[in-house]
Amino acid sequence: MGFSPKTKRRLQRILPFGVIWCIIGLFVLFIQEAATSHKNLNPNVVITLTPKVFAFAMISVTLIGFIVGAVEIMWLGKLFNTKSFYKKIFYKLSFYTFFLVLAIIFVYPIAASIELGLPPLSEMVIYKLSNFLISLDFISTLVSIAVSLFASLFYSEISFHVGDAVLMNFFTGKYHKPIQEKRIFLFCDMKSSTTIAEQLGHIEYFKLLKAYYSDFTNAITNHSGSVYQYVGDEIIISWKYEEGIKNNNWINCFLAMKQDLHNKANWYKNKFGLEPTFKSGFHVGEVTTGEIGTLKKEIIFTGDVLNTTARIQGLCNSHNVDILISKKLIKELKPDHSFKVKSMGVSELKGKEEKMELFTVFRSS
Structure with a gap:
């Protein structure tokens, strides 16, 4: 059974969010690995990028992007529809930042458990999470999230004003x-x-x-x-x-x-x-x-x-x-x-x- 035109349009609008988050996530991981020569210089805070951790990280980032897209298209975008462009971005960044801090607190222990081979609520994983939350790496993660958020919300606003099909046609040439x-x-x-x-x-x-x-x-x-x-x-x-x-x-x-x-x-x-x-x-x-x-x-x-x-x-x-x-x-x-x-x-x-x-x-x- 096929999707209705309205559902297809929603999915077409949500899809770029996941793509944007995935691309920026790959870029951030590449920069981090290049800067440290693929060495974990702070193992008490930073999760070592093993193949399993990398796969989990990219899946998680992409899924979070899709969730942000779904919330934006189906609810939050309509909530702030009457606000100016910059007010929309500010309010949305504030809301999503709070939401994504909670997402980090949820996702980080799972990634750490994959790295260490321990349960997510084990003492070692919780210790590593507490160190991460008071470190510069946490601030760095928030900055990369803010960039992903701004890029995806900016795309959403531009596509809303010029039309999804028109914007996609510009990109594809x-x-x-x-x-x-x-x-x-x-x-x-x-x-x-x-x-x-x-x-x-x-x-x-x-x-x-x-x-x-x-x-x-x-x-x-x-x-x-x-x-x-x-x-x-x-x-x-x-x-x-x-x-x-x-x-x-x-x-x-x-x-x-x-x-x-x-x-x-x-x-x-x-x-x-x-x-x-x-x-x-x-x-x-x-x-x-x-x-x-x-x-x-x-x-x-x-x-x-x-x-x-x-x-x-x-x-x-x-x-x-x-x-x-x-x-x-x-x-x-x-x-x-x-x-x-x-x-x-x-x-x-x-x-x-x-x-x-x-x-x-x-x-x-």
Whole structure:
């Protein structure tokens, strides 16, 4: 049984924590061994790096990295979400430092017991632990932990702001050279946004947008979508073709977004005095994907499919529907009795010579 898209995304975000901790752990051990010429100069404090101890140390460090990642992604990151970048790092470092001191106290006796061949709670192991806790080596260990923490938390914050997939693509160089790929696009625009902005004022309107976009998160992640851009009150969501058509992810994402927003209708009415709604356009086609920019790098899509999708979305009002889909994409809709598809006829798209038949979709229930 495969993981859900949301679980996969969480695992993809947690995995780099373990990798970062493992790499830094290897680097620290290498420096220590090189500095001492692989000799234990203080055996009453330092654990001799035998093959068994090394294996245990690397497994422990990597597992601690995964635990930190899980706590960060699933709990602590959300707890400090409203804080500034530097306050987040400070609060998190404080919390994790306390947690990791306890982890050291737990892990050190096990490593010492492996080295000495004695039980973890034996008198010799406890004596060695007490010496370690009042030594400079303990301070050195805390510093290396702080570096691992800062590196992994910094990665987490950067990936949160630019997107996990985008950051990974930068690291792997996937789009360093432009490539062609087939993608599905959803252009989603808030209805009557200008009127709403005038009614609420700039600050309240911004708060509305923040909540509005936040409420789309689960629908997008649960259906394998990725946010390409936020443009004012418009959000552009994209799927690789294979991921988009799988389980009708593209249309189910739209319907889930509508439902999630509707479920919070009373909250929006109490908070802002209105219920936001949106209109959407869908299309599929080839794009060129690649890195661009000098002062600020981005991964962008170029191709006629984006302009066409924007034009399709722009016709929602004239057709009095919330969603319009190109004929090319509606052909990819997998059979599902819960959907009803209706042709809206052939339409002219602004700036396009060729006319296009458009469709709308809604739940049959």
